[in-house]
Amino acid sequence: MNATTVPSPGFGIGLRPAHYQDFLSAPQRVDWLEIISENYLVPGGKPLRMLDAVRERYPVVMHGVSMSIGSARGLDASYLRDLARLAARVQPLWLSDHLCWTGVAGRNLHDLLPLPYNEESIAHVTERIQRVQDRLGRRIAIENVSSYISFANDDVPEWEFLVAVANAADCGILLDVNNVFVSAHNHGFDPEIYLDAIPAERVFQIHLAGHSESGALLIDTHDHPVRDEVFSLFERTYRRIGPVSTLIEWDDRIPDFDRLEAEAARARAITTQIRDTERQDGRTGRPVGIGENAAAAARVDQRA
Numbered sequence: 164m165n166a167t168t169v170p171s172p173g174f175g176i177g178l179r180p181a182h183y184q185d186f187l188s189a190p191q192r193v194d195w196l197e198i199i200s201e202n203y204l205v206p207g208g209k210p211l212r213m214l215d216a217v218r219e220r221y222p223v224v225m226h227g228v229s230m231s232i233g234s235a236r237g238l239d240a241s242y243l244r245d246l247a248r249l250a251a252r253v254q255p256l257w258l259s260d261h262l263c264w265t266g267v268a269g270r271n272l273h274d275l276l277p278l279p280y281n282e283e284s285i286a287h288v289t290e291r292i293q294r295v296q297d298r299l300g301r302r303i304a305i306e307n308v309s310s311y312i313s314f315a316n317d318d319v320p321e322w323e324f325l326v327a328v329a330n331a332a333d334c335g336i337l338l339d340v341n342n343v344f345v346s347a348h349n350h351g352f353d354p355e356i357y358l359d360a361i362p363a364e365r366v367f368q369i370h371l372a373g374h375s376e377s378g379a380l381l382i383d384t385h386d387h388p389v390r391d392e393v394f395s396l397f398e399r400t401y402r403r404i405g406p407v408s409t410l411i412e413w414d415d416r417i418p419d420f421d422r423l424e425a426e427a428a429r430a431r432a433i434t435t436q437i438r439d440t441e442r443q444d445g446r447t448g449r450p451v452g453i454g455e456n457a458a459a460a461a462r463v464d465q466r467a
Contacts, residue, residue, distance in 0.1 A: 232292060
């Protein structure tokens with residue numbers, strides 16, 4: 164296994180068709196882009212042509228929504244084949260998907276459904292992640308999802324479940340700070356306890372997004388600006404973890420490119436202020452993050 168270098172951390176936004184021309188014509192104003200893998204699992208056509216053109220200007224991360232890593236059914240061999248083919252074409256910085264299941268009886272429900280947090284689920288998901296990583300020839304990152312229900316047979320808190328799976332499977336974590344905030348509100352736990360439990364060396368990437376209110380619940384809709392409370396949690400996380408690639412997600416009621424760039428610029432400004440303060444105070448000894456020592460912290464393995 165050969166370690167490859169994960170690029171220095173930066174700030175990105177999702178590649179969406181509404182902004183294709185902005186990415187191709189404007190000066191580069193964000194550091195990298197994230198694509199929804201399923202949007203490009205096609206043999207040809209405009210989506211792939213645009214992706215190829217954008218890929219010449221920006222580093223790209225592949226983010227999937229259909230792996231259904233927590234499903235009780237077998238892994239979808241054709242999906243993994245197509246995913247591997249796209250990865251060979253795009254050469255992404257890394258791939259990610261969600262710690263969830265997404266369908267039943269061969270039908271995709273187009274939702275990210277939570278798992279029971281217990282030892283049986285840990286063993287089940289770990290084995291499947293290992294098989295996916297072997298098939299793709301690289302480590303992946305798994306993302307914590309927002310949730311609106313809990314299971315009677317939950318044995319551990321969500322954050323312990325997430326860390327146990329990542330450690331057992333030797334994969335990365337895509338830490339969605341908004342999802343932590345949403346789930347903390349819905350289930351009544353402290354989001355700071357969750358975030359403080361995540362090992363810095365496992366975090367490949369952070370997601371920031373907006374959400375909506377539905378009665379007493381918060382819903383992860385990705386159709387609003389990032390709330391101040393979520394930015395505050397991001398600041399806390401960055402202070403502990405250190406530099407890590409951060410992305411603004413916005414998937415519905417998508418604003419113009421300048422608005423998205425402003426959200427990314429706000430996240431960048433938070434980290435710049437932290438670094439400036441730490442330099443002035445002469446602080447050292449922060450935990451190593453993925454961007455500070457990629458070989459030691461992430462080791463995105465390319466398996467022959």
